[in-house]
Amino acid sequence: MTSEQRRIQPRKQPRQIRAELTRQRILTAAAHIFAEYGYAAGTTNRIAERARVSIGSLYQYYPNKDAILAELLTRHLDGDRATETLRAHKDRPDPLEDIIRVFVHTVIENHLDDPALLRIMLEQAPRSSELIERITQQEWEMIGDLRELLDRHPEARVNDKDTAARLVAYTVELTVHSLVAAPNSIDVTRLENELVAMITSYLRTER
């Protein structure tokens, strides 16, 4: 930032395709290593070895170990379509059950990619303030959208809408996360059906 910038290009772009490939190899290897060994035991040397790259190269692309997991997590969060799906459907005149189903379905899809890695990332990732904020923000977005759904949809009859929105968001995220990544994995279709049934009946029941 000291010298004048003539270009608007993002800094430090790789000049050769080779570099981009190496970077990608490191990331892929890291995903495998972290998923298999966990974060602490997933050493940078192991990652480099698996990527068939020297440890020096690894540190040319990532300033430290945390940064590798951070990028993996960022990519996952970027690929998360749950919030926008909910937002796109929450004002439609569809039956409540349909909206909930689309939402649940999207969350499940999001977890089917690499459950083991996802588990590591969410449970063992170093709690850097930046990433925490990122995740928290995404959570609250989802809760906010759910809250609006409860306010507007004619079928919704819950009393404590604030708590309900949080409960639903957490229930879906957590049960899907746990039951999909579980060693004794559940049938995904059944999970979706029951989850939708549970939430829908809850939201519709007057008390």
Place this chain on the structure above:
Amino acid sequence: MTSEQRRIQPRKQPRQIRAELTRQRILTAAAHIFAEYGYAAGTTNRIAERARVSIGSLYQYYPNKDAILAELLTRHLDGDRATETLRAHKDRPDPLEDIIRVFVHTVIENHLDDPALLRIMLEQAPRSSELIERITQQEWEMIGDLRELLDRHPEARVNDKDTAARLVAYTVELTVHSLVAAPNSIDVTRLENELVAMITSYLRTER
């Protein structure tokens, strides 16, 4: 084991009260340190320091670091009254909602003790096969009891009872765990109310 044993006493019992106290001090200190620093950064030296005990003494009572967390977890699991509470109530002629409420309430109570430590234990504990088994068994007991409740209680109307039992067990455990230990903690009474409402309406609704 080389010499003949005349006594049937359990081996290696502490002979002096001093020893028992030291052991207790170590455990208490470990609980604090793990809760504050997490598992990896909660070093044995830090624990010993906090317990005002030399590192050597610590290793006289615990063969290694894992063993300390294992004992903490064991004690927590031993203190878990959720399964028995459910078992005690599941065959009573009470309204379904009451049974569910007692169950949810017990789970919440169990998490109110030391949420931070519990979080560490469940999320960062080294996955020794022994402890995993212990936890898994306790989980399946709970699921089994829920399953029986669904079979016998007249108000229960779910279709897919197997999936429902698992879903309910996980929903309660996970949401309570997350929402109670969350930095932005939720009102516990509200959580209980909504959780009970959600599960009850789910289990009672015919489809």
Place this chain on the structure above:
DNA sequence: CACAATTATGAGCAATTGTTCAGTTCGTCC
């Protein structure tokens, strides 16, 4: 080909951490 910029290498450093063990202190019992 020359040469410079980019990319890759890997031995080794610095720091941390779990653990040991030779020696000291304390408690108990005759």
Place this chain on the structure above:
DNA sequence: GGACGAACTGAACAATTGCTCATAATTGTG
């Protein structure tokens, strides 16, 4: 009070790990 074992101490060891840096290889350019 003396003797023996239980309990305690903490400096030091061994292993691991994240990371650096001097050097080498590769690629693009004229």
